[in-house]
Amino acid sequence: MSPQTPPPHVESLTCPNCGAPLTVRSMGRAVTIVCDRCHSILDAKDPQLRILQRFEAATGDEVPLIPLGARGKWRGADYEAIGFQVRTMEVDGIAYSWREYLLFSPYKGFRYLTEYNGHWNDCSVATALPEADGTSARYLGKKYKHFQTCDAKTTYVLGEFPWQVAVNGDAVTVTDYIAPPYVLSSETDGSETTWTLGEYVHGADIWKAFGLPGPPPAPVGVYENQPSGLRVSAGQTWFAFAGLATAMFVIFTLNQLFSQREQVFQEAYRFSPSSTEASFVTPEFELKGRTSDLEVRTDADVSNRWIYLNYALIDEDTGRAYDFGREVSYYSGVDSDGSWQEGSRHDRVVLPSIPPGRYYLRVEPESDSSFGLIGYTVTVTRDVPVLTVYLVAFCALLLPALLISWRTYNFEQIRWAESDHPMRSIGSGGDE
Amino acid sequence: MTKPAALCPSCGAPIVFQWSSSVQTTCAHCKSILIRTDVNLEKVGVVSDLPPDSSPIQIGTSGVYENRVFTVAGRIIYDYDEGSWNEWHIVLNQGGSAWLSDAQSQYAVTFAFQADPLPARAAVHLGDRFTWNKIAFVVTVITEARYRGVEGELPFQYWDKQGATFADLRSTAGDFATLDYSDTEPALYVGKMVDFDALRLKNLRAFEGWR
Numbered sequence: 001m002s003p004q005t006p007p008p009h010v011e012s013l014t015c016p017n018c019g020a021p022l023t024v025r026s027m028g029r030a031v032t033i034v035c036d037r038c039h040s041i042l043d044a045k046d047p048q049l050r051i052l053q054r055f056e057a058a059t060g061d062e063v064p065l066i067p068l069g070a071r072g073k074w075r076g077a078d079y080e081a082i083g084f085q086v087r088t089m090e091v092d093g094i095a096y097s098w099r100e101y102l103l104f105s106p107y108k109g110f111r112y113l114t115e116y117n118g119h120w121n122d123c124s125v126a127t128a129l130p131e132a133d134g135t136s137a138r139y140l141g142k143k144y145k146h147f148q149t150c151d152a153k154t155t156y157v158l159g160e161f162p163w164q165v166a167v168n169g170d171a172v173t174v175t176d177y178i179a180p181p182y183v184l185s186s187e188t189d190g191s192e193t194t195w196t197l198g199e200y201v202h203g204a205d206i207w208k209a210f211g212l213p214g215p216p217p218a219p220v221g222v223y224e225n226q227p228s229g230l231r232v233s234a235g236q237t238w239f240a241f242a243g244l245a246t247a248m249f250v251i252f253t254l255n256q257l258f259s260q261r262e263q264v265f266q267e268a269y270r271f272s273p274s275s276t277e278a279s280f281v282t283p284e285f286e287l288k289g290r291t292s293d294l295e296v297r298t299d300a301d302v303s304n305r306w307i308y309l310n311y312a313l314i315d316e317d318t319g320r321a322y323d324f325g326r327e328v329s330y331y332s333g334v335d336s337d338g339s340w341q342e343g344s345r346h347d348r349v350v351l352p353s354i355p356p357g358r359y360y361l362r363v364e365p366e367s368d369s370s371f372g373l374i375g376y377t378v379t380v381t382r383d384v385p386v387l388t389v390y391l392v393a394f395c396a397l398l399l400p401a402l403l404i405s406w407r408t409y410n411f412e413q414i415r416w417a418e419s420d421h422p423m424r425s426i427g428s429g430g431d432e
Numbered sequence: 433m434t435k436p437a438a439l440c441p442s443c444g445a446p447i448v449f450q451w452s453s454s455v456q457t458t459c460a461h462c463k464s465i466l467i468r469t470d471v472n473l474e475k476v477g478v479v480s481d482l483p484p485d486s487s488p489i490q491i492g493t494s495g496v497y498e499n500r501v502f503t504v505a506g507r508i509i510y511d512y513d514e515g516s517w518n519e520w521h522i523v524l525n526q527g528g529s530a531w532l533s534d535a536q537s538q539y540a541v542t543f544a545f546q547a548d549p550l551p552a553r554a555a556v557h558l559g560d561r562f563t564w565n566k567i568a569f570v571v572t573v574i575t576e577a578r579y580r581g582v583e584g585e586l587p588f589q590y591w592d593k594q595g596a597t598f599a600d601l602r603s604t605a606g607d608f609a610t611l612d613y614s615d616t617e618p619a620l621y622v623g624k625m626v627d628f629d630a631l632r633l634k635n636l637r638a639f640e641g642w643r
Contacts (some may be wrong), residue, residue, distance in 0.1 A: 027639070028486040031514050045515065076629075078643060106487045106639040108628050109537020125538060127625040128606035129570055140606070162536050163514050191558055192573065231566060 016049050017041055025069065025082045026104045030160035041167065044160060055167035059158055060088050065115065066101045068159045072210035075122070079103040079111070081210070083159035086133075089150040089174070102161060110162060112205060114198065118216065119223035120206060121183060121198035130177075130195050137177040137184055139197070144177030144184045147224050147419045152187075170389055176224060183225035198296070200225050222414040234401075234408040241401040245394065252390045260289070260383035265361070269375045271307065273367040282361040284316060285380060287354060292383040294354045294360075298347045298375035300328040306343075307374050310364040315357050322351055328376070350386055440464060442475050450505045451523040454585035457506065465582060465591045471632055477591045487518050487534045488636045493585045495532075495631040497541045501525040503534065506584030510577040510596065511612050521586050529587050531621060532631075533610075539631065540608040542623030550618040556611060558597045568602035569609050579614070 013022040015035035022042075030044035032052070039057055043050040064084040083102030088095050098116035111124040130139040137144045151171040152271055170189065177184045181200035186193050200223065203216025219226075229249045232240075265285040271278060286293065300307050306329035313322040326349055332341035367374060416423045438447045445461035449468070452454065459467050463479040493504040506521040517535035530543045547564050561573045579593035596614030602625070612619040 026486070029515055105537075106486070107537070107636070127538075127627070129572060129602040129604050131604055139603070140604075224481050 015042070017051055017054070018339045022049075022096045023069070024160060025080055026160055026162065027106055028161045029104075030082075031162050032165045033160040034157050034165075036158050041157065041165065043427075052164075055156075055164055062099070062156045062158075064099070064101065064158065065217070066113070066206070066210055070212070072206075072208045074103065074206075074209050075111075077108045079105045079108075081159075081212050083112075083161045084157070085154050085161075086156035087152045088155040088203075089152040091150060096212065097111065097155065102159065113201075115203075115217075116223065117221060118203060118219035119226060120201045120203050120216075121225070122201045123196045125187075125197040126184070126197050128193035130186070132175075132177065132186065139184050139195075142179055142182070144179045146177045146181070146421070147176045147183075147416075148418060149173065149175040151384065167423060178225045180225045181227045195401040198225065200227060219334070221418075222411060224415060224418065226415070228408055228411045230404060230407060230411075232404065234405040237404045241397055244397050248390060248393055256385045260292075262288075262382040263379065264382050265380035266377065269363075269365075271365040271367065271374045271376065273371045273374070278366070279362065279364040281314075282363065282378070284358050284360045286358050287356050287382055289356055289383070291353055291355045294351045295379075295381040295383065295384040296324075296326075296349050296351065297379040298326055298376060299379070300330075300345055300347075300374060302328055302330045302345055302374060303411050304331050304333070305329065305371050305374060306367060307376060308366045309376075310366070313351065313354070313359055313361040314362060315355075315359055317357055321362075322354070324349060324351070350384060352386075438473050440466065440475075441463060441473050442466075447473060449585060449625040451585055451587075453529070453587060454505065456582070456586040456589050456591070457585050467589055479583065486516075487520075488537075488607045488639070489518065489520055489532065489534055490635070491634045493520075493633055493637075495522075495633040496593065497522075497530070497532075497626065497631065502530070502532075504531070504584075506582065508582050508586070508590060509580040510598075511580045512575050512577045516580055521584065523585075526598075528563035530623065532626075537628065539626045539628055540623060541626050542608060542610060545609075545620045545622040547620055550611065550620055552598055553576045553613045553618070562601065562609075564609065564620065567603050567605075567607045567609075569603050569607065569620070571599050572602050574598070575600070615629065 013024060014020065015022055015038060016042040018035060018038035020035055020037035022033060022035060024033060024044065033042045033044040034040070039049045039055050041053040041055070043336060045053050066081045068081055070085060071078060080103065081101050082104045085100050086097050087100060088097045098114055101113045103111050104112065111122065114121045126139060128140055130137045135146050152174045153169065153171045154165055154167055157165050157167055172187045172189050175186045183198040185196050185198065207216045261311060264287060265282060269409070290315065294313070296311060298309060306327060308325060308327045310325050311323070326347050328345065328347045329343040330345045331343055332339065361378065363378065413423050438446050439445070440459040440462060442464040443459060443460050443462040445459055447457060447459060447466060449457060455468055458464065458479055459466060465474045465479060466473040467476050472586055483566040488503055491506065495502055502522040502524045504520045505523045505562055508519045510517055510519070515536065517533060520532040520534065530541055533540045534541070545564060551562065556571055556574065557569055558574060564568050575598045577596050577598055579596060586598045593614060598613065599611040601609040601611070606625050607622070608625045609620065609622045612621065
């Protein structure tokens with residue numbers, strides 16, 4: 001194994017039918033070789049290259065995207081494209097064709113790349129025996145779901161193969177089981193069954209490895225074992241959601257348990273809307289302990305009335321003011337639809353992160369001057385548990401899980417639509 | 433390890449046995465097939481031209497199987513419908529020998545396994561299940577093969593054979609077994625499918641144009 005790459009090894013033969021030169025690339029392993037000029041399928045084990053079959057196809061009917069003879073470093077070894085075949089299955093009277101490129105390494109042997117609608121798979125023979133029933137298969141500890149069973153024929157072939165190929169010969173039954181990005185396929189002719197494992201690969205990686213010109217064909221639709229492209233699965237997202245929601249619930253519970261709920265101020269007032277100078281300040285109250293939240297509750301005795309209160313919480317030492325306005329209004333009545341009510345006599349606001357210290361409130365009530373006296377009570381409570389922040393956080397956690405589930409669901413819907421088991425509705429989930 | 437040396441009774445070239453238990457070898461010079469008797473070598477035949485070689489393994493290739501170092505000492509070549517394959521006789525440095533089969537670059541290492549009674553050829557069909565060494569095997573391939581040739585050292589006399597039937601069996605965990613009906617009594621070999629890279633093979637054949 002020299003460090004330089006000597007020229008590729010080829011044996012030169014000629015087609016016994018048309019005399020065109022043939023190239024043999026797989027070093028005595030070829031069983032079948034196809035003349036690309038006259039489409040004679042030849043017995044490569046026979047020194048006379050006996051003609052096994054000729055198939056009718058115009059040259060150029062099918063052009064391999066990876067030319068025969070192209071070499072590339074693929075999965076850690078040098079491989080050469082040596083064979084190309086088009087295989088066709090029929091579903092409900094519609095023919096679907098995919099292309100297979102046989103790759104050869106004298107050390108690693110054979111593997112092949114398949115292409116359908118721009119979707120590629122890197123396939124090699126399964127080393128262990130899979131176990132399969134009609135609905136799933138198990139291979140080396142991994143479970144694969146049945147996707148499709150169909151009968152397939154080879155409809156075009158070029159190059160050489162280590163097995164016998166025939167164009168439009170006997171159909172084989174191909175069964176695909178998927179666990180994206182993998183597909184486990186069995187092919188049976190009725191007696192012998194061969195299993196191959198495919199992995200979804202990107203055309204761009206093949207183009208780069210084999211130095212192919214231009215861009216690879218753009219993939220159309222969703223392929224059977226195409227990974228969703230989401231970095232996480234819906235299951236993982238829900239698992240993370242469950243973990244974070246549990247943690248949040250624990251914090252919420254602790255918050256509820258350890259909140260002081262210390263009432264630091266309460267006073268009842270009466271306000272005459274006709275008075276001119278309504279603004280006043282409350283006595284001081286002390287906020288102790290750590291920086292925490294503060295609830296200001298206003299209970300007003302209003303009925304078909306409103307009262308608006310301009311509040312300012314003022315730190316006596318620093319003079320810092322926290323301004324906020326609250327409206328308390330309550331209306332009720334009876335109309336043709338029956339009795340109705342609107343608003344509430346109670347209002348509650350929570351000021352977050354108030355440092356400890358001595359504070360007082362400046363209160364400036366307003367109302368309609370036509371109203372009579374309005375009684376109201378101001379209650380200030382230190383360190384109250386908060387619910388809304390947890391609700392917001394809960395929604396923030398729920399949202400990505402829902403989005404990923406929805407995107408996954410849509411992707412799986414498209415994937416399975418092409419299978420023997422299309423998904424019917426939300427909830428069936430493809431678990432039939 | 434002893435390396436008994438002798439001269440080829442046919443051409444006089446020196447014959448060195450890599451493995452003390454080898455029963456048969458071929459003369460690299462004149463292609464005579466030689467059988468070891470107590471002291472002498474007896475010529476029993478000549479190797480016909482071997483088919484164009486496609487295996488990257490050759491006599492002298494060494495590798496590692498389950499942490500045991502081995503060296504390739506000989507081989508049997510078979511033909512079948514889809515080409516040919518090699519059963520390489522490998523000698524383990526710790527003693528003993530096994531087989532490394534290369535069938536279209538699918539590699540398996542197997543050891544002779546004593547099990548009684550082995551099923552008769554007529555009693556083996558595709559899909560049949562057998563359990564040896566507590567491993568559940570399924571018959572996956574039955575191959576009608578033709579003896580094609582031998583090279584190097586073998587642990588038994590093996591030449592001038594005609595047809596031979598092999599039944600290959602696999603397990604769900606990658607175990608591999610072969611029932612060999614090439615002799616009057618069936619023989620069983622049990623081992624594993626192995627990855628080319630995992631064998632860490634050295635002294636491989638160089639292929640022109642390939643690295």
